[in-house]
Amino acid sequence: MNRTDDLNKWKRTVEESMRLLIEASDMPTRLRDAMSYSLEAGGKRIRPALVYAVLETYGVPLERGNEVAAALEMVHTYSLIHDDLPAMDDDDLRRGRPTNHRQFDEATAILAGDALLTDAFRILAHMSLPAVEKVKIIEAFGLAAGSSGMVGGQLDDMLAEKRNDVTLQELQSIHERKTGALLVYALEAGGILAGVSEEDRSQLKQFGRHLGIAFQIQDDILDVVGDEQTIGKRVGSDEENEKTTYPKLLGLDGAKRALDAEVEAATFAIESLSTPAPLLLDLLAFVVKRNH
Amino acid sequence: MNRTDDLNKWKRTVEESMRLLIEASDMPTRLRDAMSYSLEAGGKRIRPALVYAVLETYGVPLERGNEVAAALEMVHTYSLIHDDLPAMDDDDLRRGRPTNHRQFDEATAILAGDALLTDAFRILAHMSLPAVEKVKIIEAFGLAAGSSGMVGGQLDDMLAEKRNDVTLQELQSIHERKTGALLVYALEAGGILAGVSEEDRSQLKQFGRHLGIAFQIQDDILDVVGDEQTIGKRVGSDEENEKTTYPKLLGLDGAKRALDAEVEAATFAIESLSTPAPLLLDLLAFVVKRNH
Numbered sequence: 001m002n003r004t005d006d007l008n009k010w011k012r013t014v015e016e017s018m019r020l021l022i023e024a025s026d027m028p029t030r031l032r033d034a035m036s037y038s039l040e041a042g043g044k045r046i047r048p049a050l051v052y053a054v055l056e057t058y059g060v061p062l063e064r065g066n067e068v069a070a071a072l073e074m075v076h077t078y079s080l081i082h083d084d085l086p087a088m089d090d091d092d093l094r095r096g097r098p099t100n101h102r103q104f105d106e107a108t109a110i111l112a113g114d115a116l117l118t119d120a121f122r123i124l125a126h127m128s129l130p131a132v133e134k135v136k137i138i139e140a141f142g143l144a145a146g147s148s149g150m151v152g153g154q155l156d157d158m159l160a161e162k163r164n165d166v167t168l169q170e171l172q173s174i175h176e177r178k179t180g181a182l183l184v185y186a187l188e189a190g191g192i193l194a195g196v197s198e199e200d201r202s203q204l205k206q207f208g209r210h211l212g213i214a215f216q217i218q219d220d221i222l223d224v225v226g227d228e229q230t231i232g233k234r235v236g237s238d239e240e241n242e243k244t245t246y247p248k249l250l251g252l253d254g255a256k257r258a259l260d261a262e263v264e265a266a267t268f269a270i271e272s273l274s275t276p277a278p279l280l281l282d283l284l285a286f287v288v289k290r291n292h
Numbered sequence: 293m294n295r296t297d298d299l300n301k302w303k304r305t306v307e308e309s310m311r312l313l314i315e316a317s318d319m320p321t322r323l324r325d326a327m328s329y330s331l332e333a334g335g336k337r338i339r340p341a342l343v344y345a346v347l348e349t350y351g352v353p354l355e356r357g358n359e360v361a362a363a364l365e366m367v368h369t370y371s372l373i374h375d376d377l378p379a380m381d382d383d384d385l386r387r388g389r390p391t392n393h394r395q396f397d398e399a400t401a402i403l404a405g406d407a408l409l410t411d412a413f414r415i416l417a418h419m420s421l422p423a424v425e426k427v428k429i430i431e432a433f434g435l436a437a438g439s440s441g442m443v444g445g446q447l448d449d450m451l452a453e454k455r456n457d458v459t460l461q462e463l464q465s466i467h468e469r470k471t472g473a474l475l476v477y478a479l480e481a482g483g484i485l486a487g488v489s490e491e492d493r494s495q496l497k498q499f500g501r502h503l504g505i506a507f508q509i510q511d512d513i514l515d516v517v518g519d520e521q522t523i524g525k526r527v528g529s530d531e532e533n534e535k536t537t538y539p540k541l542l543g544l545d546g547a548k549r550a551l552d553a554e555v556e557a558a559t560f561a562i563e564s565l566s567t568p569a570p571l572l573l574d575l576l577a578f579v580v581k582r583n584h
Contacts, residue, residue: 027439031447035439082406087398106379110402111447114374115439117406121413122434131423138430142414147319147327147407155323155403 003282006056007049010069013062014048015040017070021123027115034104034112038077041095046215046287047072047186053279054190054204067127068137068189071120075145076182078116081109083154117145129193137189144185153177166244172213180212196274203269207280210266215287217259220245224252226291263288295574298348299341302361305354306340307332309362313415319407326396326404330369333387338507338579339364339478345571346482346496359419360429360481363412367437368474370408373401375446409437421485429481436477445469458536464505472504488566495561499572502558507579509551512537516544518583555580 018039022032048069055065084091084099085106091099101109124138143149157174160166187208191201223238224247238245246255266284270277310331314324340361347357376383376391377398383391393401416430435441449466452458479500483493515530516539530537538547558576562569 025438025440027444028447028451030451031439031444078406082402085399085402087393087402101379107377107450108447110374110377110379111443111450113406114370114409115443117409118434118438118443122431122438125427125431125434131427134427135417135423135430138427139414139417142410142417146317146410146414147323148317151403151407151410152319152323155320155400158399158403159320159322 003279003286006053006279007045007286010049010052010062011045013052013066014045014069014073017066018073021067021070021119025119030104030108031112031115034100034108035116037103038081038100038112039074039116041077041097043095045073046283047076047182049283050183050186050208050280051190051193053277053283054187054196055194057273057275057277057279058194058196060194064129064193065190067123068186068193071124071141072182072186072189074116074120074123075141075150078113078120079150079154081113081116085109088158133192136192140185140188140192144181149177149181150179153179153181160244161241164242164244168249171244171246171249175213175216176209179216180209183212183215184208200273200275203272207266207269207284210262210269211284211287214259214262214266214284217246217255217262218288218290220247221252221255221259222291223247259288295571295578298345298571299337299578302341302344302354303337305344305358306337306361306365309358310365313359313362313411317411322396322400323404323407326392326400327408329395330373330392330404331366331408333369333389335387337365338575339368339474341575342475342478342500342572343482343485345569345575346479346488347486349565349567349569349571350486350488352486356421356485357482359415360478360485363416363433364474364478364481366408366412366415367433367442370405370412371442371446373405373408377401380450425484428484432477432480432484436473441469441473442471445471445473452536453533456534456536460541463536463538463541467505467508468501471508472501475504475507476500492565492567495564499558499561499576502554502561503576503579506551506554506558506576509538509547509554510580510582512539513544513547513551514583515539551580 019036022036022039051065051069051072052062055062080094081100083089084094085101092102093099097103100112104112121138121141124141125134127134145151153174153176157178160170160174184205187204188201191204196204220238223235223245226235239248246258250258263284267281270280311328314328314331343357343361343364344354347354372386373392375381376386377393384394385391389395392404396404413430413433416433417426419426437443445466445468449470452462452466476497479496480493483496488496512530515527515537518527531540538550542550555576559573562572562576
């Protein structure tokens, strides 16, 4: 991807937005420290990048996406904090640093997650945008993040880990909710902010859906063939944990073919938009060609 | 209180609303079971009652409050589920039944709480009301429930439990956020739904503030002088746990005088409204005279 400058600019923008929003809220120091600790842990900031890429595609000022980008990253971060808890994945490290509950304590980590989720909605309600659009953005966010979206996918993923007869259809449904829903939402919200047509909004969501599945297949493939040093975690862990993955269900070649099909479908959605969107195609390539 | 019929009617209404809203959402069975289990655990449903009492005071159809009442009770319920977790209060029983994580498991309890919180915002965004009012209601909800409200109060309460030099001012600030913020919000949202004047909305919030403090002082007093069978838990537990309470800081008589002062201030706020509000005065009396 030759859009590294864009990605870095958007990453800095969303990180600065989050910093200002958290600083502006009157809260206990320990809560702010715990929230900031995880917000500042880095990461690719893919969801904000998708929002900004849609705005740039339609020639809309990027500032208009700051709150949605921040809210998305706050909710993604809360989900990681809660997923890492001893009762869930029981992880001690994330991105090479102690997880939130290891750095602080379990109770603080639970509350930091709760606060990130709640404050994300407050931030969306407070942004400068006509109320009708704001309500659309908030409702779609609740749908993507709640019981029928991310949280539901996380619960089904947890149940699936105990089974060895998970089907391809179930695997897809879990990923579409657990990680896909927020990716689709990033594109949908970008479309609402840019005031695109119903037709374009629907294509943007289709693009998000296929991008999300491609992202997950690539994740699974990297766990089989990736370079440990580049990925930053041990490869082969999925097989050791007897996790159901695309390579396990389809074989490595089958998974690669499935990835190609998703990329093709995502590309088709982009080409159906009313305007050329080279930025979104580049982001797709970035997701598929990444080696970590 | 001779308004038991009203209270029972409102309780049935909000319980039915929550049941329908949860049933209407497409989610994993285990998640729905866990959310419903805690939503159906009963309780006084004080927050919904405050919303409905405001609507009835201003002659507004009660149905208009159904979503706000349900969202309030869902967020109150999520906070109880997370508070009961082993990392927080580590409670095995709530209202005589196993707590959510004892009935299901910790991971499910964490996710059920997350889903109740997220879905509450989605329900508010979806209700039938002009978008401008809806955004006001959502933003105030986020403020009341988030880092500067309920979650922040919960974190400070946790930190205060480890100290024996908590001042009256700190105690008040903790209660105003941990339990008071949602009570004040119930009155504020009722006021927005009823389309009351700025002046009345401000008096309703003042009423809620004093009602909340009165509620907490009465709780503390009952732990000293209450009847174990009526309260449903052991009395004297605050003293055993060396918890900072109003009776501990002010003595029992001092706490009773503080309670009287809050009731007086709450009554004054009600009498300053542009319309008589006997229902709200009755709810105040109910909170103060309750023996459990």
